Amino acid sequence: xxxxTDYPRPSVAVDTAVLTxxxxxxxxxxxxxxxxxxxxxxxxxxxxxxEILADAVERSLADKANIRGLSPRQLHVFxxxxxxxxxxxxxxxxxxxxxxxxxxxxxxETTRLVPVHAPGRLIYDHADIVRLAVDEVRARYAAMPDPDxxxxxxxxxxxxxxxxxxxxxxxxxxxxxxxAMEPHIVATGATTAGGRGRPAELFRRRPARDTTx
Amino acid sequence: xxxxTDYPRPSVAVDTAVLTxxxxxxxxxxxxxxxxxxxxxxxxxxxxxxEILADAVERSLADKANIRGLSPRQLHVFxxxxxxxxxxxxxxxxxxxxxxxxxxxxxxETTRLVPVHAPGRLIYDHADIVRLAVDEVRARYAAMPDPDxxxxxxxxxxxxxxxxxxxxxxxxxxxxxxxAMEPHIVATGATTAGGRGRPAELFRRRPARDTTx
DNA sequence: CTAATAGTGTCTCTCAGACACTATCCG
DNA sequence: CGGATAGTGTCTGAGAGACACTATTAG
Numbered sequence: 293x294x295x296x297t298d299y300p301r302p303s304v305a306v307d308t309a310v311l312t313x314x315x316x317x318x319x320x321x322x323x324x325x326x327x328x329x330x331x332x333x334x335x336x337x338x339x340x341x342x343e344i345l346a347d348a349v350e351r352s353l354a355d356k357a358n359i360r361g362l363s364p365r366q367l368h369v370f371x372x373x374x375x376x377x378x379x380x381x382x383x384x385x386x387x388x389x390x391x392x393x394x395x396x397x398x399x400x401e402t403t404r405l406v407p408v409h410a411p412g413r414l415i416y417d418h419a420d421i422v423r424l425a426v427d428e429v430r431a432r433y434a435a436m437p438d439p440d441x442x443x444x445x446x447x448x449x450x451x452x453x454x455x456x457x458x459x460x461x462x463x464x465x466x467x468x469x470x471x472a473m474e475p476h477i478v479a480t481g482a483t484t485a486g487g488r489g490r491p492a493e494l495f496r497r498r499p500a501r502d503t504t505x
Numbered sequence: 506x507x508x509x510t511d512y513p514r515p516s517v518a519v520d521t522a523v524l525t526x527x528x529x530x531x532x533x534x535x536x537x538x539x540x541x542x543x544x545x546x547x548x549x550x551x552x553x554x555x556e557i558l559a560d561a562v563e564r565s566l567a568d569k570a571n572i573r574g575l576s577p578r579q580l581h582v583f584x585x586x587x588x589x590x591x592x593x594x595x596x597x598x599x600x601x602x603x604x605x606x607x608x609x610x611x612x613x614e615t616t617r618l619v620p621v622h623a624p625g626r627l628i629y630d631h632a633d634i635v636r637l638a639v640d641e642v643r644a645r646y647a648a649m650p651d652p653d654x655x656x657x658x659x660x661x662x663x664x665x666x667x668x669x670x671x672x673x674x675x676x677x678x679x680x681x682x683x684x685a686m687e688p689h690i691v692a693t694g695a696t697t698a699g700g701r702g703r704p705a706e707l708f709r710r711r712p713a714r715d716t717t718x
Numbered sequence: 719c720t721a722a723t724a725g726t727g728t729c730t731c732t733c734a735g736a737c738a739c740t741a742t743c744c745g
Numbered sequence: 746c747g748g749a750t751a752g753t754g755t756c757t758g759a760g761a762g763a764c765a766c767t768a769t770t771a772g
Contacts, residue, residue, distance in 0.1 A: 300554040301514040304595065341513040342593065345584045369579055369597055371558045380555065382517065384582055450723080467726075468762055489723025490769035663750080680753075681735055702750025703742035 303379065306348045307336035307418060308364055308386040309425035310357070311408065312395055313442050313458040320405040321422050322395065324356045326415065332404065334418045336383065349386050357398045362388040363440075367424045370417050383416075387425035389440035409461065433459045437473045437497055448484055448492035449473065516592065519561045520549035520631060521577055521599040522638035523570070524621065525608055526655050526671040533618040534635050535608065537569045539628065545617070547631045549596065562599050570611045575601040576653075580637045583630050596629075600638035602653035622674065646672045650686045650710055661697055661705035662686065 310322035323332040337352035339345065349364040364386040371382050395405070406412055408426045411419060432439050433456055438447070442455050453469050477495040484492045523535035536545040550565035552558065562577040577599040584595050608618070619625055621639045624632060645652050646669055651660070655668050666682050689711050696704040 299516075299551055301516055302552065303512075303514055304517065338512055339515065342586060344586060345582060345595075366582055369558060369582060373555060373557060382558075448724090465762065466724085467764090470725075472761085485770090487723075488721080488771060490725080492724060661751090678735070679751090680737090683752075685734085696751095698743090700750075701744060702748080703752080705751060 300380075303381045304339040305336050305376075305381050305383045306339065306345055306352060306386055307334045307383050307421055308349050308353065308362075308388055309334055309367075309422050310353065310359065310362070310395075311387065311389050311425060311429055312392045312405070313455050314392055314405055317405065317407050318458045319408045319426070319461065321408050321411055321425070322357060322359075322398070323404050323406055323411070323414070324399075325402040325404075331415055332406075332412060333415045334421060338381075345384055345386070349388070353388075357395075357403045359390070359395060359398055361394065362390060364388040365428070367421065367428060370420075372417070375416055385421040385424060387428055389429055389442065391442050391444075430459060430461075437476050446480060446482075446494045446496055448494060450492055452477075452495075513593075516594045517552040518549050518589075518594050518596045519552065519558055519565060519599055520547045520596050520634055521562050521566065521575075521601055522547055522580075522635050523566065523572065523575070523608075524600065524602050524638060524642055525605045525618070526668055527605055527618055530618065530620050531671045532621045532639070532674060534621050534624055534638070535570060535572075535611070536617050536619055536625070536627070537612075538615040538617075544628055545619075545625060546628045547634060551594075558597055558599070562601070566601075570608075570616045572603070572608060572611055574607065575603060577601040578641070580634065580641060583633075585630070588629055598634040598637060600641055602642055602655065604655050604657075643672060643674075650689050659693060659695075659707045659709055661707060663705055665690075665708075 312320060312322070314320045322335065324335045325331075326333050335352050335356040337348055337355070339348045340351075343351075345366065346364055350360070350362060353359045353362060365388070367385040367387055369382055369384050373380070375381070376383070408422060411422050414422070429440070437452055438455055443451055449470050452473060453464055453466065456469065457464050476498050478498050480494045480496055482494045484494065525533060525535070527533045535548065537548045538544075539546050548565050548569040550561055550568070552561045553564075556564075558579065559577055563573070563575060566572045566575060578601070580598040580600055582595055582597050586593070588594070589596070621635060624635050627635070642653070650665055651668055656664055662683050665686060666677055666679065669682065670677050690708040691711050693707045693709055695707045697707065698704055
């Protein structure tokens with residue numbers, strides 16, 4: 293019978309592409325400096341005993357970058373035998389999107405934010421993880437208004453469009469974008485003031501109702 | 506430093522939803538009888554030392570169901586702490602689609618094929634795996650003609666439509682379906698003979714070219 | 719007033735869905 | 746010929762993309 297102790301077990305790691313939209317640099321990924329070696333990597337850690345993957349992701353980000361409160365999603369398990377020179381290690385890649393304010397308190401010396409289209413040289417298969425993460429988030433943002441909450445609860449359509457343009461990596465048409473998002477948002481009644489042109493309406497996300505009517 | 510031996514490691518398992526289209530029962534999932542207990546489960550196994558996940562999937566299917574030659578794709582890692590009563594086990598769920606002929610040689614006594622819409626009672630979270638697998642395959646089949654090769658290299662549009670209807674779980678309109686698939690297939694020039702009505706053209710899958718023109 | 723931004727009317731093109739017609743086999 | 750199946754013309758409605766118009770603010 294299958295006794296759990298019959299076989300050696302792999303180490304299981306998590307690696308996370310933490311993405312945000314930076315007003316200056318657009319859609320960026322968080323990288324951490326490697327502890328012993330030189331070079332940059334995605335934050336990751338080994339899974340501890342009795343820990344679930346999401347908790348390992350949160351712990352790795354608290355420890356390595358001083359970031360808290362994420363909602364990581366799984367992407368893929370990387371299991372190539374030679375991928376990690378420390379031995380037999382499976383890595384479960386994750387993606388997490390956070391508003392830029394939440395990265396303000398990150399370790400300045402050992403972390404950096406790099407545009408996703410030119411993430412630099414990364415160890416192991418971390419460049420693949422960034423690609424998977426970016427594709428996943430782009431697909432989500434194409435379908436819904438700011439599903440990962442890069443903006444607060446209320447926003448103008450201009451703010452929303454700028455965030456979506458940063459994620460998509462290209463400009464979006466103002467009127468088409470508005471009509472695509474309108475089924476998924478509700479006007480609050482309030483408007484902005486103090487801006488240059490006509491004041492803009494404020495919207496909230498529609499509470500995940502049926503969108504087909 | 507992170508020494509790989511510092512922490513206890515989880516057992517890693519794979520569980521696979523093997524799906525096919527059965528002429529009689531439609532879209533079905535392969536289940537295996539549990540060895541020691543009663544009840545049915547998806548075929549799975551523990552990952553052996555130095556083995557990659559895809560190989561573990563193939564081994565589990567050869568051993569438990571006498572099936573070979575799959576192309577499993579990863580779906581999700583199930584990591585809930587209490588999910589397996591044998592201890593700390595992560596399970597990497599997979600999906601594999603095979604043509605029905607390839608299941609002809611399966612163990613008759615210990616396996617069965619059950620329609621995906623009523624998979625019966627399954628252990629652990631295997632019902633969730635079936636749901637994920639079905640959703641993944643339906644999404645792939647909605648976009649491309651038989652991407653997983655349930656049919657052979659050549660087929661009529663009727664054959665193709667019947668397979669897609671079985672996967673989708675509902676009827677598809679003949680003319681609309683044809684126009685949706687035509688950009689992704691090439692006529693061979695040959696036609697069927699011996700059928701009841703007008704002979705049908707035979708097609709092949711288009712060799713993964715750019716579909717936008 | 720002009721510049722700037724927000725919101726919307728409307729035209730066109732494409733495409734899915736639907737219906738119906740023609741085409742070609744068997745018997 | 747009739748019955749069955751394959752292939753296609755065509756209409757309609759929905760929706761994306763694009764352009765341009767109106768609306769409302771600051772200065």
